Amino acid sequence: MEIEIDESLVVTIEFVIRVYKDKQDFQRALEHHRESLRIKQKVLQVEDHLDIANSLNNFGFVYRQLNQLHRAVEYCQKSLRIRQKLLPPEHIAIAMSYHCTAGVYHDQGKHNLTLEYYNNALQIRNKTFAFNDHLKVAENLFSIGLTYESLAEFSVALEYFQKALDMNRKFLPVDYPHMTKLNDAIARIQQEINNLSLN
Numbered sequence: 775m776e777i778e779i780d781e782s783l784v785v786t787i788e789f790v791i792r793v794y795k796d797k798q799d800f801q802r803a804l805e806h807h808r809e810s811l812r813i814k815q816k817v818l819q820v821e822d823h824l825d826i827a828n829s830l831n832n833f834g835f836v837y838r839q840l841n842q843l844h845r846a847v848e849y850c851q852k853s854l855r856i857r858q859k860l861l862p863p864e865h866i867a868i869a870m871s872y873h874c875t876a877g878v879y880h881d882q883g884k885h886n887l888t889l890e891y892y893n894n895a896l897q898i899r900n901k902t903f904a905f906n907d908h909l910k911v912a913e914n915l916f917s918i919g920l921t922y923e924s925l926a927e928f929s930v931a932l933e934y935f936q937k938a939l940d941m942n943r944k945f946l947p948v949d950y951p952h953m954t955k956l957n958d959a960i961a962r963i964q965q966e967i968n969n970l971s972l973n
Contacts, residue, residue, distance in 0.1 A: 827856035869898035912941040
């Protein structure tokens with residue numbers, strides 16, 4: 775029998791956590807995540823539940839913000855394992871876990887693992903979203919581009935940034951902050967390629 779968590783309590787806790795995240799007070803957000811997880815575990819009395827996986831993924835995010843990257847990976851991986859156990863292999867929540875974990879690996883400088891996990895997320899998102907045409911797909915392409923930039927593979931990075939920009943143009947206004955970020959990334963990479971050609 776599926777046990778439901780008191781929705782009003784969860785909403786209240788998540789609102790408080792969101793406030794602390796918006797204030798960049800990640801230590802306080804972490805405290806409330808612990809409280810939220812404790813309540814969920816007490817009510818559900820199981821470890822493998824999607825609500826638990828969501829909480830673990832949130833822990834991963836906060837630990838990443840606190841630059842506790844080993845703990846961030848640990849929680850992202852726990853979340854991923856639960857989602858893989860309970861969901862179909864091409865579920866969008868699994869893609870989210872791959873993307874979350876890849877971001878931490880990127881921060882750790884583990885670029886091969888970063889690309890593996892971003893590509894796993896991209897593969898799922900391409901199958902999930904119609905015509906491979908969605909802001910989440912564009913986000914994935916941008917993240918892969920950043921990884922190739924870190925590897926100094928500028929031509930490949932430029933290709934991914936351009937794909938992300940082309941896709942975002944279909945959904946976002948020109949002056950949207952993410953569009954500015956993409957244009958800046960493309961300009962930065964083109965400058966790197968120009969510098970290499972002069973050497």
